[in-house]
Amino acid sequence: MQSHNVNRNEEADEATAAIAHAIQALSEGDLLRLKALARLRARSLPGIEWADVLNETIMRALSGTRRWPPGVPIISFLAWSMRSICDEFWRRTRRERRVIVGAEGTRATWPPDQVDEAPDADPERTAAAVQMLAVLDALFAEDEIALKIITGLEDGLSAAEIRVRYGLSETEYDSARKRMRRTLLRHNLRGWER
Amino acid sequence: MKRLRPEQKLDHVLANLAQDIVDAADPELGQAASGRSLRATLTEIRTIVQAAIARCETLPHALPKHDDPSKDQIDDRE
Structure with missing residues (x-):
């Protein structure tokens, strides 16, 4: 023991x-x-x-x-x-x-x-x-697709489900995610005033 | 569809965005941090990390060595 x-x-x-x-x-x-x-x-x-x-x-x-x-x-x-x-x-x-x-x-x-x-x-x-x-x-106010993706994520949807719900092509979805990632990184690394 | 509370919605969104950050490519990260001195940012992060490590080394008795793992499992299910 x-x-x-x-x-x-x-x-x-x-x-x-x-x-x-x-x-x-x-x-x-x-x-x-x-x-x-x-x-x-x-x-x-x-x-x-x-x-x-x-x-x-x-x-x-x-x-x-x-x-x-x-x-x-x-x-x-x-x-x-x-x-x-x-x-x-x-x-x-x-x-x-x-x-x-x-x-x-x-x-x-x-x-x-x-x-x-x-x-x-x-x-x-x-x-x-x-x-x-x-x-x-x-x-993401300036990015209509990004806002749709956020709403889909809020509901716990997968990428495929979000694309279907909002009629997004794979390219539209992927491009929006890339824009979102860059915005997110910029705000979290350069400064996001509290 | 089940109606989710705001905190549940936020949890979904943050988990997904956090994964995006984990998956981000190194050049993207470097570019995003370039508005400020990248060196200064890295030094700042390293300082926090090293301080936390040093604190663990000097105060091992103050750390919960054998916490109840079931709490974490509850977190995971959430």
Whole structure:
């Protein structure tokens, strides 16, 4: 049993070392990707800067909280971690708000320790999401096809489904995605004023 | 079609746009960052990354080594 635990700790240490090595060896392109990803995610989190998202992502990766699946590029793994960090931000915010409401004597409708399972929506998260969706609409306001694609993505549609829904050819769709990517990169790398 | 909440819609959009960033070609990234000094941008990112790594090395006890992985699985399903 003890040797089993030692082996697991050694495996965890090796996994952490592999992640640290991969992060330190990130190419310039991957570093730019990291900033663009962190900035995109932070844009939807009130009071959070992209540097905070990036810092938290690296620290969590190195803490061994999440396993780096074999064969997955490190940048994909870190991008996936950022998504989880954003979810965690909202869970934590909601939990803290419920505790404050409870402490102020207002009847809490859901126990703080079970708040993650509460069926009702989080109004603050909803408001932030509406705001961010409006920011994205404004970003692509000049591009009618891009706006259609965003609407399709909002509904969880695939590329093929979006093309069918809006009668877009493959070329029109691909060209719009290229324009969207360039706009997105420009805003997330040069500056996207909060 | 099931009516989605704004946060669910945003999650779909951000996941997709994030994948776009991951898939972006290096020249595209360099060009997008060129409005400001590319060197300065890279130095800024490296500084944050190195600081996070250094913090992990100096404060290993402060990190949740054995967090509950089931929470992450819940995230993934979301």
